[in-house]
Amino acid sequence: MRALAIRLLVALAGLLTFISMASAASACTWLYYEPEVPAKLRRE
Amino acid sequence: MANHFLSRIASFMGNKLGLSSEDEAVLLYGLEIVFSSSISFLLAIVLGIIFKVLAEVLMVIIAWFCLRQFAGGAHCSSMWRCALTSSLVPALLGLLAGWLSRYLQKNFILYLFALIFIAAIFITLRLAPADNPQKPVRSSRRRRRFRNLALAAELLLAILLLGAEMLAPGKYTSLVLAGALAVGVETFFLTPAGYRVMSRIDIFWGTLKVK
Numbered sequence: 236m237r238a239l240a241i242r243l244l245v246a247l248a249g250l251l252t253f254i255s256m257a258s259a260a261s262a263c264t265w266l267y268y269e270p271e272v273p274a275k276l277r278r279e
Numbered sequence: 280m281a282n283h284f285l286s287r288i289a290s291f292m293g294n295k296l297g298l299s300s301e302d303e304a305v306l307l308y309g310l311e312i313v314f315s316s317s318i319s320f321l322l323a324i325v326l327g328i329i330f331k332v333l334a335e336v337l338m339v340i341i342a343w344f345c346l347r348q349f350a351g352g353a354h355c356s357s358m359w360r361c362a363l364t365s366s367l368v369p370a371l372l373g374l375l376a377g378w379l380s381r382y383l384q385k386n387f388i389l390y391l392f393a394l395i396f397i398a399a400i401f402i403t404l405r406l407a408p409a410d411n412p413q414k415p416v417r418s419s420r421r422r423r424r425f426r427n428l429a430l431a432a433e434l435l436l437a438i439l440l441l442g443a444e445m446l447a448p449g450k451y452t453s454l455v456l457a458g459a460l461a462v463g464v465e466t467f468f469l470t471p472a473g474y475r476v477m478s479r480i481d482i483f484w485g486t487l488k489v490k
Contacts, residue, residue, distance in 0.1 A: 244295055251309030252302075258312050262351035262408040262416060262425045266319050268361025269354050269413040270311040273304035 281358055285310045315358045322366030327373060335373030335457035342436055342461035343369075349429035351409040351416075352468040353477035360484040364477075372464060376457035388452060389444075395459045396437045399466040403429050409469040436462060 258264055259276035289310055293303035320340070327336030355361040380388070408416050408425040416422050440455045467473045 241295065244292055248292055248296055248298070248306055251306045251313070253309075254312055255305045255309035258308070259414070261348040262429075263347050263354075263411055263414065264312060264316065266315055266361050266365045268315050268319075268358050268365070269411060270308055270315070270358075272414050273301065273308050275301045275305055276308070 281314065282311070285314060311358070315361060318358075318362045319365035322362055323369045326366055326370035330370055330374055332370065332373030332377050332453075332457075335376045335453055336369045338376075338454045338457040339369040339372045339461040342458045343465055345432045345436060346429060346462060346465050349425045349432060350403055350407040350465065350469055351411050351414075351425070352465060353409070353474045354411065354413070355477065355481045355484070357490055359489050360481055363484060363489060364480055368464065369461070372460045373457055376460055377453045380453035380456050385449070385452075388456065392437075392441070392444075392455065392459045395463040396433065399433055399462045400430060402466040402469055403433060406469040433462060 255273070255276060259272050263269060286307060289303050289307035292298070292306055293300070298306070323336050323340060324333065327333035355364055379391075383391070403426065407429045408422060416425060436458055440458045443451045444455045468477060
């Protein structure tokens with residue numbers, strides 16, 4: 236059960252990382268809100 | 280409050296998976312995007328159902344999604360102010376599109392459509408990608424790429440919407456107008472006047488104690 240929970244957390248973390256990277260690579264989200272981009276994903 | 284809750288989720292995931300604080304910040308950013316998008320999308324859908332303009336609201340969101348990623352634009356200062364604005368604007372545009380499609384003549388609709396897209400292309404050429412302090416695009420190569428993609432998105436939307444109107448005249452007029460109005464409003468929010476309007480909207484939500 237615990238192993239399954241960890242796997243789910245890993246999958247969720249992977250999905251969130253993908254969303255973060257995709258959003259950081261765009262000029263803007265579709266919304267009128269833009270959270271601060273984390274330093275790790277910031278590009279010049 | 281929502282931000283605090285999301286921080287706790289990111290922190291919990293980081294602890295369980297042994298992530299660094301930098302990786303936790305990436306998860307938190309993803310959570311904020313997913314949460315704010317879901318809230319705004321659901322509110323917009325609810326308003327679309329209430330005002331009976333669901334298809335038009337979805338059309339506005341699709342047009343925004345295609346264009347805003349490349350063109351950027353003005354922002355609200357907090358998640359809830361954004362959620363309210365991002366759901367009210369599509370509902371208002373949907374209502375306006377429905378109303379205009381009923382009362383305007385076909386020729387006038389086509390002129391309006393052409394006017395909006397010509398203005399949008401002109402503004403995009405001059406101002407896209409719009410400055411965003413949270414995500415500045417400084418490299419001229421990236422700026423050029425975003426501008427070209429925004430122009431491509433506008434042209435694609437114009438062709439698809441016009442094609443729909445030509446293939447089935449009168450059947451999708453409100454959707455065509457919703458798409459065109461969405462492009463018009465999105466490009467307006469690239470301009471200094473658009474930034475001023477968004478700032479006023481933000482202040483207005485502040486007076487209503489929306490955090």
